[in-house]
Amino acid sequence: MKKYTLNLSMEELEKRTHKDYLITKKFLKADAPEYLALAEGDKEALKYLVRAANILEKINMQLDNEDNLPFKEFLEEEIKNGNKQAELTKILFDAQKGINAIDSMSQPIYLAKEVPGRAGKGVYPSDLTKEEFHKILTKMLLDGKSDDVRKILTQRSVVERRGEELVGIDYIDKFKDDFSRMADELEKASEVSTNTDFNEYLKLQAKALRVADPLLDAYADKKWATLQDTPLEFTITRENYADEMTGTVIETPELKALLDENKINPIPKDFLGGRVGIVNKQGTEALMAIKKYLPTLAKNMPYNNEYEQNIKPDEDTKQTMVDVDMVQASGDVGEYRGGITLAENLPNDDKLSLTIGGGRRNVYHRQIRFISDMKKLQERLDETLDKEQHKYYLDEADHWFTIGHENAHSLGPRKGNEKLGKYRNIIEENKADMGSLAFVDLLTKLGMYTEEQRKQIIVTTIADNFLKSKPTLSQAHRVRTVMQNKYFADRGGYEIIDGKIHVNIDKVVPIAKKMLAEIVRIQIDGDFKKAEKYVMDNFVWTDNMELIAQKLQKINKTLNGRLETELADKLS
Numbered sequence: 001m002k003k004y005t006l007n008l009s010m011e012e013l014e015k016r017t018h019k020d021y022l023i024t025k026k027f028l029k030a031d032a033p034e035y036l037a038l039a040e041g042d043k044e045a046l047k048y049l050v051r052a053a054n055i056l057e058k059i060n061m062q063l064d065n066e067d068n069l070p071f072k073e074f075l076e077e078e079i080k081n082g083n084k085q086a087e088l089t090k091i092l093f094d095a096q097k098g099i100n101a102i103d104s105m106s107q108p109i110y111l112a113k114e115v116p117g118r119a120g121k122g123v124y125p126s127d128l129t130k131e132e133f134h135k136i137l138t139k140m141l142l143d144g145k146s147d148d149v150r151k152i153l154t155q156r157s158v159v160e161r162r163g164e165e166l167v168g169i170d171y172i173d174k175f176k177d178d179f180s181r182m183a184d185e186l187e188k189a190s191e192v193s194t195n196t197d198f199n200e201y202l203k204l205q206a207k208a209l210r211v212a213d214p215l216l217d218a219y220a221d222k223k224w225a226t227l228q229d230t231p232l233e234f235t236i237t238r239e240n241y242a243d244e245m246t247g248t249v250i251e252t253p254e255l256k257a258l259l260d261e262n263k264i265n266p267i268p269k270d271f272l273g274g275r276v277g278i279v280n281k282q283g284t285e286a287l288m289a290i291k292k293y294l295p296t297l298a299k300n301m302p303y304n305n306e307y308e309q310n311i312k313p314d315e316d317t318k319q320t321m322v323d324v325d326m327v328q329a330s331g332d333v334g335e336y337r338g339g340i341t342l343a344e345n346l347p348n349d350d351k352l353s354l355t356i357g358g359g360r361r362n363v364y365h366r367q368i369r370f371i372s373d374m375k376k377l378q379e380r381l382d383e384t385l386d387k388e389q390h391k392y393y394l395d396e397a398d399h400w401f402t403i404g405h406e407n408a409h410s411l412g413p414r415k416g417n418e419k420l421g422k423y424r425n426i427i428e429e430n431k432a433d434m435g436s437l438a439f440v441d442l443l444t445k446l447g448m449y450t451e452e453q454r455k456q457i458i459v460t461t462i463a464d465n466f467l468k469s470k471p472t473l474s475q476a477h478r479v480r481t482v483m484q485n486k487y488f489a490d491r492g493g494y495e496i497i498d499g500k501i502h503v504n505i506d507k508v509v510p511i512a513k514k515m516l517a518e519i520v521r522i523q524i525d526g527d528f529k530k531a532e533k534y535v536m537d538n539f540v541w542t543d544n545m546e547l548i549a550q551k552l553q554k555i556n557k558t559l560n561g562r563l564e565t566e567l568a569d570k571l572s
């Protein structure tokens, strides 16, 4: 067995595992009414789906870091021998679902001294540097091995050394046994669940787990994206925010020219998650309010005559949306690394299903958005927001903003993002945020929001743009928040008066429209240098941001969090 040296001291571990610092998000309990109300067949299906998600967690741990599984084994052995430090380390390991993570103060949390963080995560050889990576690919392309390079630069391969070269192995081939065990569970679920469409999706998904063929995934994704009225929710989430290696290939001019010549689009590697839940009917109805406006929003996107959109103004909107009571979030979607996502709109633009007529589906995570401590929220408002504007701060408004954000991912240019390299995700997230905010006035005029709700969305969003600490450049979701904050500050969207945020409500939407137009321009142009300049110009941590950050740190001590999944644990 591989040995490791634990990196965090007892003092540090005791602090980080204390409930003030490590919050708990509670998923459905074993006796939850939502579960008890399910038909018998769906209850049984849920059990198989949880098992499938748990298998996926094991696979994703290996994609995330090759030391994850050996380290876990080491910790378990040490705990058996009474090692208290290992016991506390394991709590953090389970919370962040891996050996390395980042906390909500943007500090790296590495659990073993021997295992530093690295750009290529577990999907590239651990000793491969960016420079060597580019050199090998350049040589392979000059040698005419473009098909091999294509396999290395897809979103679904693990890259390994083969002599002097590299080879890309499809995920399905790399983890054959585990993926077929997962397929078995999905097929069992499809035999007992009560919903025909859902069962059809499960069968298609199972097929795609047995044979390495992106087209099989596309068929499964296409079916999945149509699911609207099903009792259960199951998703294999595939997102590529964590890979900091693949996107770099466009930074070496000779290699970039060769890739263009061979028509190879480098796409960062997917990290995989398993989401299991029960669809909440009431919450879902509330979400659907936005659907009929999507074609109008598509028509109002900046420069919309220059690109094709997923949502077409004159067609049926291929966009489903569900609000879900969470049972399990395994792998990538359940890793608590500074936070957990409130919702996802999948498949992302790099997926094949969108090219064969497939749509997209939004899934909102109810238990993640619930606020556990209203007292702390009030304390935060007292310290940071103009008292006159407290009446416009509403946690529900954050949910409405998220709905706008997820749907904005479906608007705008579909292609060209990969040309933006490491800035693609920052730019895309920025687009989604500004898309959400830019349309608030229009949606108010159309009757979706009341005037009161309009103010609540604007004030809540601007207040929430203030972070607890300056993020690192690799945190796409947070970098764009700082960029927006700077952009609004420069244009009078808010002011800091006596140490508190005062939002200039009527200025916000016009500023958001301006930023949205600039961002969409960058996506259309697909110019790396322009994207870099835009991010650098706006990713500026100001004195005011630091002032508010200091206050937030005092009120909210949270450094990370974990999931409590009582129902899932019982079912598996």
Ligand SMILES: [Zn+2]
Pocket (backbone or CB within 6 Å): 405, 406, 409, 429, 432
């Ligand atoms: Zn997003």
